[in-house]
Amino acid sequence: MNRIKNITKSIWVFHFASGPCNNCDIEILDVLTPRFDVERFGIKLVGSVKHADAILVTGMLTRKGAPRLKELYEMAPKPVVVIAFGSCASSQGIFKPSYNRTVPVDEVVPVDVYIPGCPPRPEAIIDGIVKVIKKLRGEI
């Protein structure tokens, strides 16, 4: 339990983009800007999944992306949190009837938090982060 509590004070996020339309990815950059600055919670983006405490998945999983997401999840040092970001990652969104869809993210890896929206507003993202922290601390 104590191990998990240490994570909540400094969450390093690895951003995995699998076939997004780039809207979600731009919104992620928004929360790093001076207006919403998430570094005040100790959150920062890292480039390698080996450093990550949270894997943030955007976009509808493609056939190339799904096996790689599984591989990355197995590679990441545990405990690790998976966040499905945006409508596509949560429930495949408007691409549900598409011919080239694969499975939703939560059928590949266990998802802890869903942040819906197309794209989610920065306030929704920060709300999602707060919910992650509360869940890890066992307050929800």
Place this chain on the structure above:
Amino acid sequence: MRIFFYYFVFPGMLFSILLGIFASWFERKITARLQWRVGPPFLQPLYDVLKLFSKETVIPERGSEVVFIMSPIISFVVSVFVATLVGIAQFYPEIGFQGDLIVVVYFLTIPSLCIILGGASSSNPLASLGASREMKLVLSYEIIFWCSVAVVWIKTNGLLKLSNIIHFQTQTSPVIYSISGFIAFVLAFITALAKLGRVPFDIAEAETEITGGPYIDYSGALLGFFKLSQYVLLVAVPFLLCELFLGGVNVLKYIIILILIILVENTNPRLKITQFLWFAWIVLFPISLIAIILAIKGL
């Protein structure tokens, strides 16, 4: 017993880790304020390290296991040793030994060597790219650092003990007040930026192009040891600069050097490795030779 106290508690491990964590927080906070952000909470680097030590450590399958595990630990142990020697010269001038300046300058290379070894042993192409960049960096900046130390050696009439150098400068005047001393200080400051992996010369790490370079496959406690040795070096290297050029350490001098590092870091883009090689060998190296000649002339 006193030796263990020096190494593990006062100028060594505990003191330099705590001060380094504070310095790293200070650096991140000032960076955030310069970018008009709020910045991380107090002692955020401490939480980072605690988290890293409580996480799982993943060891790559195809890498060389022993070198991969040993290099962060050696890096940490050696940087604490450097911090101890540098701290002893300031706080306990009666101990220390003849020629500890040479030992300190040699040992300051070992953390960089550990980064090279760790990066090359992890069998990741980006990590080995970072390791080769770090190798080129070490080959270029090391001679400039030696030349600027040689200027101090000439200006203090051939003293090689750090506490004697501090004493000599308090008796006469700090080395930085002469022309050759000032040039040598600027050169040593530039090489200190490269040693610490700070922005104009963070070519080996390069978060945005090779995603952390040598550190890319490190996780958990091993990454934590690398972070800790960076924090310790953030204490040891500015302390060494203060002792060599400014005549002893105090809080004001340390903070001034730290703020200089932060300002350079926030106002400069990253150089390419070819640009750094050119800068080091064509621009800085002749200047360091000129500084030595000026020092011999007595300027």
